[in-house]
Amino acid sequence: MVRIDARAPGAGATGQLSLAAASVGFGQSAVLALVPVAAERTGLDAVAMGGVAFAGAVAFLVCAPAWGNAGIGWRLRRLFAALAALMALGHGLFALALTVPALPVAGALVLLVASRIAYGAGAAGVMPHAQAAVLGSVAETARPAALGRLGAGLSAGRILGSLAMGVGVFGTAVPLVALAASPLLLLAAPDLPGVSPGARPAGAHRGRVLRAAAPLMGIGFALTLGLGQIQIVLGLFLQQRYGLDAAGAAGLAGATFALVAVTMILTQLVLVPRLGPNLRSNLGVGLAGFAAGAGVIACAPAAWVAVLGTVVVGAGIALATPHYTAALVARVPGYAQAAAAGWLASVHVLGQGIGALCGGAAFRIAPALPFWTCAALGLALIVAAARLRPDDPRHPVA
Numbered sequence: 001m002v003r004i005d006a007r008a009p010g011a012g013a014t015g016q017l018s019l020a021a022a023s024v025g026f027g028q029s030a031v032l033a034l035v036p037v038a039a040e041r042t043g044l045d046a047v048a049m050g051g052v053a054f055a056g057a058v059a060f061l062v063c064a065p066a067w068g069n070a071g072i073g074w075r076l077r078r079l080f081a082a083l084a085a086l087m088a089l090g091h092g093l094f095a096l097a098l099t100v101p102a103l104p105v106a107g108a109l110v111l112l113v114a115s116r117i118a119y120g121a122g123a124a125g126v127m128p129h130a131q132a133a134v135l136g137s138v139a140e141t142a143r144p145a146a147l148g149r150l151g152a153g154l155s156a157g158r159i160l161g162s163l164a165m166g167v168g169v170f171g172t173a174v175p176l177v178a179l180a181a182s183p184l185l186l187l188a189a190p191d192l193p194g195v196s197p198g199a200r201p202a203g204a205h206r207g208r209v210l211r212a213a214a215p216l217m218g219i220g221f222a223l224t225l226g227l228g229q230i231q232i233v234l235g236l237f238l239q240q241r242y243g244l245d246a247a248g249a250a251g252l253a254g255a256t257f258a259l260v261a262v263t264m265i266l267t268q269l270v271l272v273p274r275l276g277p278n279l280r281s282n283l284g285v286g287l288a289g290f291a292a293g294a295g296v297i298a299c300a301p302a303a304w305v306a307v308l309g310t311v312v313v314g315a316g317i318a319l320a321t322p323h324y325t326a327a328l329v330a331r332v333p334g335y336a337q338a339a340a341a342g343w344l345a346s347v348h349v350l351g352q353g354i355g356a357l358c359g360g361a362a363f364r365i366a367p368a369l370p371f372w373t374c375a376a377l378g379l380a381l382i383v384a385a386a387r388l389r390p391d392d393p394r395h396p397v398a
Helices: 009-033 035-042 046-070 076-099 105-123 126-137 140-170 173-188 206-242 246-274 279-298 303-330 334-365 369-386
Strands: none
Touching: 009 035, 009 076, 009 105, 009 126, 009 140, 009 173, 035 046, 035 076, 035 105, 046 105, 046 126, 046 334, 076 105, 076 126, 076 173, 126 140, 126 303, 126 334, 140 173, 140 246, 140 303, 206 246, 206 279, 206 303, 206 334, 206 369, 246 303, 279 303, 279 369, 303 334, 303 369, 334 369
C-alpha cells in the first residue's frame, strides 16, 4: 500500500481498518455462540459441528496467503467489497440452515459447510491487507501501535459478537440479521490504491521472502500453539485442581477469557503506543509475560491466582503480537508485505489448532503440564528473539 503522511486525512486509516477487523472478530465469535442453536435446529451432533468448523479453518488456512498474493493490485475498498460479499454469503447460508423449515440433516450439513468455507475464504483476506494498509499509513516507529489498534479492533469484535448473540434467548432473528450485516463494516475501509504488481522486482523470489519471514512466523506459531493449549484445558484444569463442578469451572473459565480479552484490548490500545521504538526489547517483554503467566497458572495455590496468571499470559501475547508482526514486515520488501501477513495469519490458525491437540494430550499426562510447557516455550522464545534483529529496517530479500 502507498505510504500516507500521518498529518494528512489518511491518518484515520487505522481507525477505519479497525472496523474491518472488528467485522471479522464479530463473525467468528457470533457463529461460535450460535453453535448450540445450530445443533438444535439442524439435528447435527458435536462431531458434525466440529467438522463444519474444521472446513472453515481449512478455507482460512488456504485463502489467507492466497489473498495476500492475489489482491495486491486492487484498490483496497474494491478488494474489501469482494471479501465482504463472500463473508455475507457465508452468513446467509448459515442463516438458511437455521431457518428453513423441515430441512433434511444432510442438507443442513451441506449449507453449514458451504457457509464456513465462504466465510473463511472472505475473512482470510481482511487482516493481511488491513495490516499492509496500516503499515503503509504510518511511520515505521508507529507501526506496533497501529497494529495493536488493529488487533484491538479484532478482539473488540469478538466480544461484541458474543454479547450480541446473547439476545438469542428472545429469538434468532435479530442475531442472524446482525451477523449478516456485520460484513458491511468492511465498506468503511479507506479507498487506498494497492501495490502495483509491476513493483515486484524481476529477481524477486518467494523462497527468499519466506526465509526472511520464517523466524518471526516461528514466534507467532509458538505463541498461538501455547494459547491453543491454555484455551482448551483451562476449564478442565480449574475443575481438577480446585475441586469445582463442571458448571462452576466452565463459568469461571468463560469469565477468565472475557477478562483476558478486555486486558488484551487495553494492552494494545494503551500500553503499546507508550512503549519505545525498540522492537526486540518490547517483544522480549511480551514473551516474558507469556512465560511468567503460564508458570503462575501451573503452580497457582488458588483459583484466583490461576485467573491472574491467564490474564498475564493474555497481556504478554497482546504486547508481543504487534511487535513481531512489525518486525516480520521490516524483513520483507513492500510488495510481499500483504502476502507475509497472510502467511502469518495461517500460521496463527495452525498454531491454535495444533495447540488444542497438544494441550489435550499433555493434560492427560499431568493437568499442569500444558502450562509448564508454555512457560518453557516462552523462555525459549525469549532466547531466540534476543538473537534476531527484528528492529533492523533493511529488507534483506528486496
